Amino acid sequence: MLIKEAQVPFLSRKIAYDLLNSGFVTFPKGIDNAISEIEDIIMDDVLWEREIEDKAREILAKQEEENEFLFYDVDRREVFKLIKKEIANEEGFNLKRDERIDDLSHFLVKELWDKEFIDYDVRDGKIKNIIFNSIMEFLNREREARDEVYRKLENYKRPLIPGTEEWELVFNRLYEQELKKRGLI
Template identity: 30%
Template structure:
């Protein structure tokens, strides 16, 4: 099995754990439920990455036009992604932790809960949806806390290490993994 995206795995686990602990959902097989939620999240993540890659390819092929029109690369990338998403019928694009995306994905997870024979629910749809969105907010806050802590560690070095340098990125990845392990979010042997 391919290595899972850590934060999507954390997010799917958090969503399912919140729903089961609060007894909003009853699952015949909690691990299967987590896997199904992960697949919803990963499918969206994969679609988003494909859009980004396609937008990047289009920008590269039309770099002279982008430069000539004076459009920033960030703006061009965003506009192209939006156009591609519209053409492909993808209703919401952006970070998995944006409010709009969290609501969109919560709807997909709610649909799973309502239609999966292995799942039953004990509360109205709105209560379940709010719990799912709350899980997105919890994990987004955790990401911010870890990012802040990692940046503090890098800044505490005796000599300055400038963001954007290879050394900074290497330290960031190392400290980020350490934070995940210290918080019990990943096992040490899962590091690559």
């Protein structure tokens, strides 16, 4: 999943404030209303991807049940990715990161403009690029935070076993600290 549900409110605020700080955009209905609309649009995208993943899991589980020996020597994650890709193609959902962010950015500009949440006097492409860059920066900084947490866990004073409750608790605490350091929450 490219964007997680918990990230949507933070990403939405980042996009709105990046638009505001660009100097090209005004918010006729107020920035808070725009943030709410951005959040709804991004959440719809996130939930659409989750629906695709749920369908892929169902198909994978059914195929495993029917042909258990077929999956004996197969990487289950790779099969899941292939099934997800096929479902996404059927539904017109783009899984390629940059293309998906570009599509989402374009859709955000169109919806915000059509519903009069934003106003601007420059090309649509300029506003779309601000949104695209905002999303990319957010995702890159989030990945850096996650990577830093993994580095900290590798050097933790006592070894933690990934997947255990203790590992999850420590990961979440460190992850939240790293997100705060980077201004993502």
